[in-house]
Amino acid sequence: MLLLAVGCTSTYKPVILVHGVLSGPSSFKTLTGFIKKAHPGTEVTAIDLFNNENSTKSMWEQIDGFAKVTQEIMEKSPEGVHLLCYSQGGLICRGVLSKLPNHNVQNFIALSSPLAGQYGVPDYLRNTFFLGIKSVYVWCYGLLKYFSVCNYWNDPHHHKEYLEYNKFLPLLNGEKTHSEMAEWKKNFLRIKKLVLIGGPDDDVITPWQSSHFGFYNNKESIIEMKKQNFYKKNPFGLKTLDTRGDLIVCTQSGVKHVEWHSNLSVFEKCIQKWLD
Numbered sequence: 420m421l422l423l424a425v426g427c428t429s430t431y432k433p434v435i436l437v438h439g440v441l442s443g444p445s446s447f448k449t450l451t452g453f454i455k456k457a458h459p460g461t462e463v464t465a466i467d468l469f470n471n472e473n474s475t476k477s478m479w480e481q482i483d484g485f486a487k488v489t490q491e492i493m494e495k496s497p498e499g500v501h502l503l504c505y506s507q508g509g510l511i512c513r514g515v516l517s518k519l520p521n522h523n524v525q526n527f528i529a530l531s532s533p534l535a536g537q538y539g540v541p542d543y544l545r546n547t548f549f550l551g552i553k554s555v556y557v558w559c560y561g562l563l564k565y566f567s568v569c570n571y572w573n574d575p576h577h578h579k580e581y582l583e584y585n586k587f588l589p590l591l592n593g594e595k596t597h598s599e600m601a602e603w604k605k606n607f608l609r610i611k612k613l614v615l616i617g618g619p620d621d622d623v624i625t626p627w628q629s630s631h632f633g634f635y636n637n638k639e640s641i642i643e644m645k646k647q648n649f650y651k652k653n654p655f656g657l658k659t660l661d662t663r664g665d666l667i668v669c670t671q672s673g674v675k676h677v678e679w680h681s682n683l684s685v686f687e688k689c690i691q692k693w694l695d
């Protein structure tokens with residue numbers, strides 16, 4: 420019986436966790452407990468890197484750092500790993516998956532992440548963006564262009580400036596062509612499943628549909644994922660995943676942004692089965 424129990428616990432793939440902005444690995448204590456209780460024996464690693472104020476550094480700098488650590492973990496896990504990334508961490512993980520050519524990530528779970536961008540200022544950043552939302556683009560596409568949140572600031576009223584001056588999200592989403600597009604797409608499509616989690620009561624990700632690749636048009640009406648050009652033109656493989664049946668969307672109401680990784684209902688409904 421003991422040997423049987425050991426055999427069962429060894430079937431669960433290691434899980435890598437990547438935190439959000441102004442946070443760190445300690446924020447995953449509850450989530451780690453959920454995973455270990457549901458899947459005893461699972462190796463869970465919350466990467467200890469770019470924590471707290473350092474999480475506001477350039478997204479490309481963070482991606483390079485997280486990619487190095489992720490690669491080291493994967494080399495010790497030839498059977499494959501799962502990647503579960505929260506908030507800003509979801510974009511970091513997308514960058515990691517795009518740039519690592521031989522990754523063995525099985526399922527990538529993006530937990531309330533601004534995947535199509537952010538156009539809203541959370542309370543904890545209002546002191547930084549003191550001029551108000553309509554003026555943020557001036558700073559984000561200028562002097563603050565290396566500030567992480569600015570790297571995915573997507574002002575629907577200044578789309579031209581976004582494409583010209585934002586050197587992160589338009590490249591990652593294939594909204595602006597570049598020489599590495601085909602390679603990034605090939606790398607990203609190595610994943611087995613893409614799980615998108617978000618909900619209407621999130622009070623940080625704006626619009627909340629960004630967690631499902633939806634976003635505002637210039638009238639601030641929501642354009643859902645399948646009507647977005649980066650879905651229809653398929654530059655990074657989103658439509659391919661959907662066509663394959665490997666794109667999962669999970670919507671959960673009643674969850675504030677800071678609660679996603681500590682909400683048992685979210686774990687049981689949206690996460691648990693994708694960590695098998």
